[in-house]
Amino acid sequence: MYHSADPRNASDSTYQSTTKSAAKLARALGELGHRVSDRTVLRLLKAMGYSLQANQKTREGAQHPDRDAQFEQINRTVAEAIAAGEPAISIDSKKRELVGDFKAVGREFEPAGRPVEVRSHDFKDKQLGHAIPYGVLDLASDEGWVNVGIDGNTAEFAVNSILGWWEHLGRERYPDATTLTITADCGGANSNRTRLWKTELQRLAKTTGLRIVVCHFPPGTSKWNRIEHRLFSFMSLNWRGKPLISHEVIINLITATTTSTGLKVYAQLDKRPYPTRIEVSDAQVAAVNIDRHAFHGEWNYSILPSVTMA
Template identity: 45%
Template sequence: MKKEEIHTLWNNMKPQLNEKQKRQYATTLAKTYRYGGATIVHQITKISPNTLTKAKKELQQQQNTTNLTHTENNRIRKKGAGRKKLETKHQNLQTIIEQTITNNTYDNPQKTLTYTTKSLRNIQQTLQTQHNINISFRSIATQLQTQGYSLQQNKKMLQIGEKHPDRNMQFEHINQTTKAFLDEGQPVISVDTKKKELVGNYANKGSEYRLKKNPRLVFDHDFPEGKLLKVAPYGVYVLNDNTAFVNLGSSGDTAEFAVQSIYRWWDVVGKHSFPDAKKLLVNCDCGGSNGYRTRLWKVELQRFADMSGLDVYVCDLPPGTSKWNKVEHRLFCFISKNWAGQPLVDVETVVSLISSTTTRKGLRVVCQSDSNVYLRGKKISDEEFKAVNISKVGSHGEWNYIISPTK
């Protein structure tokens, strides 16, 4: 057989053969070339002469031995061949990795690994330099996953100060009241103000898909000359139908602004969605612009009750539990995801981005800009406050109360 024929046969068969079959087929081709066949086949296949000799012995053994099992006869490599598993080579590998990642320097600078080096590649470097263990960062990730580790962010669960002794009782009251309203088809809303957002061509956390090497260019600082424009999105989330209304104010985050946001929701959406409503349940934080100690909040709710004709039931979340407010994790978090990486260049852009926020569960958002000026420090006299038609509910009347129309 000529050299060119061997080359053609090898190229045609190579893609269809495994490791064992390749070396045995190559040594068979070498026999057909007579003298010097192993050298020619080595040049064509790049298989070493030692491997060809090994394959020749394998073929002879298979011909002379008839008692090999099916598994042994079809084995590609010898039993025990190949690279040893990391766990076999380093029997205490998992213990070393676990000690490395839990060994931080928050309170002890003499520890091995600082908290800033907990990336997979830096763990890899630490294992190589200090324990002489050569392991890829991907294998480290597999080991950590096997041990039950995963990347986790901070979770706001630890309350500063002591928990209110009646916190659970208040949550049960909120749950029972909300369920009763929903069963009756009466509107239930969760309200709060999202953190103020800077309007302009400034950096916004997150990423967006764009053509390669074409990032969106924004200002390198957030404090240019002149007055900065900030907007305060006040959210009204409706538990009944998974809808929301956002009043985008550019003035102070006051109680007057909070109630005006509720009134705008009722005027634009609420009264059309709930034409037979007789009462409204408002779930909110016990502090801030809608706090239970704020007189202006209750006076403005009285005005809203008079204009809408609704009995306004208010249930405040107990102190230190604002993170459980529905509007936070059913509206605001999705707004932040929707505009991630996109600078809020002007008010119209903010309104558009909020209005386009949706979820797989069907969230729909209506957003309007509010150009009214809400002054801070507005005082309510005793006479004005006494005119509020308020009824306290239960043992915690400061958190649970009803404001009814005076007409």
């Protein structure tokens, strides 16, 4: 039985697995003169310590040597901002969702034999398009803001999402604010390597009059971004098994997201176009009034409201 299983790993490994189904194993054993049923094979596999298992995401890849130090830098910067009564937020975009009667991951209780019927293929509906939820989480409270875009996931979209949070929630909650601290991933629309991200942050600083302090998570550590497990995970649970048939439904599902700790989420639909591949000139980059911090200035920096003059 063991040799028929054809383990994928070396014989001296403490972890063994097989790529064959019970039916294939039963057939292989039959060819060796051992006639057994699929059910018997399953019972034998269980006795040998085998079980059906899905892949598990545990490997984070090569870690940056200053990974932990950057986590400490982020925690310290956020803690100081909150202690001073200044706003501190976690930002990120959720994955793009097709809008329409498409199959949704998860299951919901429905009358027996009457499941919700959806399309058999996930091809984008040209009329309904897609939705990109961009979230802003206030790190000092259980309060989130989600800007649902229908076009590109760009740096302009990211900054407009932050600006939307500030105009609808942040400005009223922090009337005396002078600084806005932002924690973000190193990739996507808010990538620390994107020129447009820097110039858009300059626009944010000028519009709000706030000093913008940014701390990026090291590469490969996005799952530690607070918004992932304090906002997005609960949004996913709330629309589990529910087809996202319209943008209105998406907005309603987002705002209906709650937790036992009192999470409250606000959302709006953003119909503005966000073109990609926008060229940012050297002069525009040079005009950004950026102050790179001593520790990893590519991850930690401040942008002041006034632009620098060439």
